Amino acid sequence: MEPPAQTGLPSQACQTSLSSMLLTFRTLGVPIAEHKTEGPSLIIEFLGIIIDSQKMEARLPSDKLNRLFVDLNSWHTKKSATLQELQSLIGTLNFACKVIAPGRAFLQRIINLTRGVSKPHHHIRLTNGFREDVKMWQLFLKDWNGTSLFLNSFWENSTNFSLYTDASGTLGFGGIFRNQWFQGKWLPHQTLTTKNISIDWQELYAIVVASYIWAPLSAQKRIVFYCDNQAVVSIINSKRSKSPRIMDLVRPLTLQTLKYNFYFKALHVPGHYNDIADSISRFQQTRFRRLAPHADHQPQPLPEELSRL
Secondary structure (H helix, E strand, O other): OOOOOOOOOOHHHHHHHHHHHHHHHHHHOOOOOHHHOOOOOOEEEEOOEEEEOOOOEEEOOHHHHHHHHHHHHOOOOOOEEEHHHHHHHHHHHHHHOOOOHHHHHHOHHHHHOOOOOOOOOOEEEOOHHHHHHHHHHHHHHHHHOOEEEOOOOOEEEHHHHOEEEEEOOOOEEEEEEOOEEEEEEOOHHHOOOOOOOOHHHHHHHHHHHHHHHHHHHHOOOEEEEEEOOHHHHHHHHHOOOOOHHHHHHHHHHHHHHHHHOOEEEEEEOOHHHHHHHHHHHOOOHHHHHHHOOOOOOOOOOOOHHHHHO
8 A cells, every 4th residue: 555645655666666576476476366456556445444544544335334334224123133143243243343443342242142042043132232232333334434543553551641530439520631620529310329320330430521521632542541440440441331321431432432533441550549530539629739730720611411421
């Protein structure tokens, strides 16, 4: 593939390089599939994926994208499917994951439906979780058109990125990014006394809030996020949980990674490394100002749409 025009070699130089390589292969007796040889070009299809070095993105070909749309639409009214039908859908979505990597989190529940079923013609009942994951896949394909921009090749840890969040079970949540910060108190439906709300949910909620506020600054980065909650580390890295309430947070977090094209993973650290965010979540303003004298005077506004979660 020819490199991007603004920084790459002229087309003639790329053609000369390709011709030299092909001549070397022929001289050495390396077999070449001439009918599959393409380029040099700024846009090329390789193994069913279009690679575009001008836009610096990989995307699904339009014919594959359209077929997948039609296929997913057909699943809305189904109450059951054969093992063979589910395996076909899984294979198609697994291929799409080459471009839409976060989609793997919304493939696992579909795969789990096939566990213990061996006969291709056996029928499997489709769950509400299955239909929710199909809807997520439709969002991926509709809003991002099966496209993935190339990410930075290195991981940028949150020590350099200066992004920390924390949740206090009884008081609230907060986070800080460089000099910017946010802070909020738990609404009645978000407290630990509410059914299906756990400290894991609260810790993850703070991270989702951070993703909505600062995601534009994360574009095309691979970020390592340090968290003092081991369960949340596991949820972030696997992007799945048995808790429906926690999955209600995983979905918007995944959509943010697609919208702004960043990748997130987490590592566990002891809580004393997170003391600034801890002071914010506990509304200990004097301690916060002592630990972070560089912080802005006013917090960032909280995303209103997240208050319904």
